[in-house]
Each structure stands twice: as C-alpha cells, then as structure tokens.
Amino acid sequence: MAAAIAAGSVLVVVGDAAGLQFAFAGNLPVTIDAERIVMSDTSIEPTLSTGNGMRTTLALKSRDFRADNVCVRSSISVPAIGEVTVRLFADHVSSSDVTIDTAGMDASDLEIRPARTANGIPGSGTSLTPFQLNAGSFTAARIRFEPQTFAATLIASGFHVDFTQGRQECPQT
Numbered sequence: 001m002a003a004a005i006a007a008g009s010v011l012v013v014v015g016d017a018a019g020l021q022f023a024f025a026g027n028l029p030v031t032i033d034a035e036r037i038v039m040s041d042t043s044i045e046p047t048l049s050t051g052n053g054m055r056t057t058l059a060l061k062s063r064d065f066r067a068d069n070v071c072v073r074s075s076i077s078v079p080a081i082g083e084v085t086v087r088l089f090a091d092h093v094s095s096s097d098v099t100i101d102t103a104g105m106d107a108s109d110l111e112i113r114p115a116r117t118a119n120g121i122p123g124s125g126t127s128l129t130p131f132q133l134n135a136g137s138f139t140a141a142r143i144r145f146e147p148q149t150f151a152a153t154l155i156a157s158g159f160h161v162d163f164t165q166g167r168q169e170c171p172q173t
Helices: none
Strands: 003-013 015-024 032-047 055-078 084-097 098-106 109-118 132-157 160-165
Touching: 055 132
Parallel strands: none
Antiparallel strands: 003 015, 015 132, 032 055, 032 132, 055 084, 055 098, 084 132, 084 160, 098 132, 109 132
C-alpha cells in the first residue's frame, strides 16, 4: 500500500472542545460518516483529484461547514499486527473553510438551495469544467463521503479516537 500524505494536530483544547487542523491526500482509504452536514456558500464541481492517482472526483468547497455525529474511519495493514482501524469521533464539527474531493457521496436526505449552475465551454475562455453548482446552502442527513483529498481547520466538541484490531465500521447514526 502506498503511503498517504497526512497531517493532523490538536491546536487548542478547552473543556470538551478542540481545534484540529486536518488535511490528507493519497492512497489511504478514508470514510467520513455524519448524521447531518450543513454547508453554506458552497460550490460543487467535477475535477481531477491527485490524491489517488488522476481520478475524476467531485470537489466540494464551503465557507461555512457544520456536521453532527461525525466518524472518520480508516483501516490499514500494519506489519506484524495485521489490519488496524482508526476511528475519530466528534459530536459537533465546524469550520470556516472546507475543501473535499470525493469519488463518492451517499445521503438519505439532500437539500440544495438556492442553487444555480454555471456551464463551462472548452476553449471559450470561461472554464474547462463541464458544470459548477453553486448553492447558498447544502444540507444532507446520514451522509457518507469517501474523499480522495480533504483540507480544513476544524473546531470539534465531544472529540475522541479509538484504535481496534481488524476492520471496523463507524456506528450507524
């Protein structure tokens, strides 16, 4: 397995709230589950991700990001130990600037409004992107991302981590 570029560091801890700068790109399989995500001033557009080779992904960018009951999970194979799963949990997460390139997204309830699209025409000088969806708000319930890259400075409350041997899923929300 190719190693991923990853960074995460706790910046401030006050009571049960923590500030966390978090970014990764690479071949590390990561899944992000959340009971609810609300994003404002959001754009969604197809792009090429360099996080896992050159793959077509959806780039989600938001200036205001909030999520409830979040679980970030990754399982990796460690020599002499076998498969290990790392899970990071948070009751609430917020950020003023989030970028996610994802190859897939599942949600049970999705609301985007007000929404407008912009079409790019190759060679016209506007954009090489086939479309861009801009929304005032993006709300999803019981959502799962499998990001290729992720970058944000997060404020989390109710934050904890667990390490388990074997492959473990996030609990159902």
